[in-house]
Amino acid sequence: MISKNRKGQLGKIIVSLPILILLVIIMGAFVFLSITFSGLKAPAEQSAVSLADAKENLLLKTPVLSVSEKEPEEILVYDAITLMYEEKIKETEITSFFQSLLNEENNCYLFFDSNAIGTSNFVFGYKYTITGPEEILNYNIYEEKLLTNTIKSGEIQREIKHYLGPC
Amino acid sequence: MLIKRKKGQIAFLMIFVVAISLSGSALLMMASFSEDLNFRSEEISQLSYQAKFNYLYVQAQSKLILSQTAKKCPSCSNEQLKQKFIEISNEKESLFRYESSGNFYGKTRNGNFTIQNNELKMENLFVESAAGENKIKKTFNLILKIPQ
Numbered sequence: 001m002i003s004k005n006r007k008g009q010l011g012k013i014i015v016s017l018p019i020l021i022l023l024v025i026i027m028g029a030f031v032f033l034s035i036t037f038s039g040l041k042a043p044a045e046q047s048a049v050s051l052a053d054a055k056e057n058l059l060l061k062t063p064v065l066s067v068s069e070k071e072p073e074e075i076l077v078y079d080a081i082t083l084m085y086e087e088k089i090k091e092t093e094i095t096s097f098f099q100s101l102l103n104e105e106n107n108c109y110l111f112f113d114s115n116a117i118g119t120s121n122f123v124f125g126y127k128y129t130i131t132g133p134e135e136i137l138n139y140n141i142y143e144e145k146l147l148t149n150t151i152k153s154g155e156i157q158r159e160i161k162h163y164l165g166p167c
Numbered sequence: 168m169l170i171k172r173k174k175g176q177i178a179f180l181m182i183f184v185v186a187i188s189l190s191g192s193a194l195l196m197m198a199s200f201s202e203d204l205n206f207r208s209e210e211i212s213q214l215s216y217q218a219k220f221n222y223l224y225v226q227a228q229s230k231l232i233l234s235q236t237a238k239k240c241p242s243c244s245n246e247q248l249k250q251k252f253i254e255i256s257n258e259k260e261s262l263f264r265y266e267s268s269g270n271f272y273g274k275t276r277n278g279n280f281t282i283q284n285n286e287l288k289m290e291n292l293f294v295e296s297a298a299g300e301n302k303i304k305k306t307f308n309l310i311l312k313i314p315q
Contacts, residue, residue: 019179023186030190037197057220060227067262074231078224079263148213149220152266 058109058164059149063097065089081160082153095124101164102128110142112161127167210298218303221267221294226309229271232256233287234314245282248313252287253278269294280309287311 059078066072068088075083077097083089098109110125125136136142146161232255240251256275264272270293274280280289289309296303 026187026190030194033194034197037194057223059220060223062227062231073235076224076227076231078265079259082263147216147220149217153263 056106056165057147058098058101058111058162061097061101061164063094063100065093065097078149078151082151082156085151085156085158086153098124098164099126099133102126102133104128106165108136108142108167109164110136110139110146110162112146114159121161211301214296214298214301214303217267217296217298218294218305221269221296222305222307224265225268225271225292225294228259228265228268229287229289229309230311232259232275233311237314249278249280249282252280252282267294267296282313285313287313 061077062074063077063080064072065075065080067083080089080094084091084094101109107128111123112121113123114121116123122139125139126133127136142163145163148159148161151158151160232252235255236248236251240248243251253275256272260272274289274292280287291306292309293304293306
């Protein structure tokens with residue numbers, strides 16, 4: 001009686017074996033598909049905006065500039081750019097200040113403006129060399145280092161991207 | 168006997184059906200999961216930068232106003248320095264008001280700060296930055312030494 005029972009159990013196991021194999025195949029397919037999906041959905045690596053860099057922010061530098069041809073005084077670059085869009089400060093004054101910031105440590109600066117002509121919105125960028133500032137042509141490589149700010153003044157609203165630091 | 172066997176097979180088949188439908192729904196959930204993780208992370212990163220920038224802007228602007236106050240009024244009393252600080256700050260506000268500077272210009276306009284013992288103290292300043300549903304508010308006190 002006992003051996004008959006055992007035989008019965010063995011029979012059951014043998015019958016369910018192909019089903020188990022099928023289950024394993026299905027589970028394998030599930031794992032494969034889920035890995036494929038997770039691979040497709042993996043977010044691309046991206047550089048977080050460095051908060052430490054905010055202290056070395058180009059917009060928080062203080063050049064001495066003349067506003068509306070009055071006596072020159074210290075002003076934050078952020079405010080100077082706002083006034084430049086209002087045509088109260090000349091662009092050349094700001095760019096020459098940017099050039100003066102270049103040294104062996106902070107040897108690159110770049111400036112982009114959402115209203116600039118062209119798809120890249122690139123306005124200007126220079127790097128420090130012994131012979132003097134040299135224009136940056138391959139500005140695309142600095143994309144991850146750029147900081148973004150919005151300039152708002154009356155009806156003017158522009159998004160600017162900028163960088164000051166090592167090349 | 169035959170009916171009993173068939174019933175057993177139906178139950179066994181049901182396990183397959185349930186397992187396959189569960190796997191299918193899990194895969195469907197994975198496939199339909201929102202893809203904008205990248206966008207969210209960029210947005211939050213920009214939000215933190217903006218909050219930090221606003222805070223540093225207020226600090227830098229107040230330092231600048233204070234140094235200009237001290238230059239223009241070298242032998243002034245504390246009260247005179249305070250009035251000069253308000254005057255310069257109002258000039259700057261009318262020329263270019265940075266919208267994200269929180270309550271800084273409000274405090275200076277109303278004279279809600281003290282100049283004592285060669286120090287400027289402004290309490291309960293705040294700056295905010297927002298993107299969509301997310302918002303960061305930073306509250307801080309400003310203590311600055313008057314440059315000699």
